[in-house]
Amino acid sequence: KAGVTQTPRYLIKTRGQQVTLSCSPISGHRSVSWYQQTPGQGLQFLFEYFSETQRNKGNFPGRFSGRQFSNSRSEMNVSTLELGDSALYLCASSFTRGKGMNTEAFFGQGTRLTVV
């Protein structure tokens, strides 16, 4: 079974630009979550999508958005990039049991975004 696939692995962007990151979950997983990892703040939850709907959201500004497609693949978009957005962006997929409870989350290798 293929794992979680994130593309691209590395990205360099200029301040003010926008960026789109992609995540393909494990087959059969319908929940996709996104996390930002920085040395100072650690791993922080951005948002979670389930069945093409945002089900949960962390404390990030509106410049961070996402979406999920009918095949459960997800994209994350960051507009008007700032230097502080430089981070490792991680995607995780989970299988969702009844009552909306996710099983364990499996992570992709991440996209390393550098904003210059």
Next chain:
Amino acid sequence: GQQLNQSPQSMFIQEGEDVSMNCTSSSIFNTWLWYKQDPGEGPVLLIALYKAGELTSNGRLTAQFGITRKDSFLNISASIPSDVGIYFCAGQLRQGNLIFGKGTKLSVKP
């Protein structure tokens, strides 16, 4: 918001030693997860715990879900060089998002 206190922040290991780390929270979690992350890679799931009091092993790794549902620990027995890396605990809320500890960095004793 919820926070996880993970300790120790870092530790040095000598091959063959046992290692312990733990996480505590002021909040109750339904699931505790332990991950290991190598440089430049995503976290890899080591152990998942679903019930208070549950003790689960994965090879040389053993983890427990605290009775109060506010804490968890991870033990590594007879450590080997490839155990170096950063270990994270994570508590999972019902809605599916994970709250992570700051990590425990395992290094080899000089």
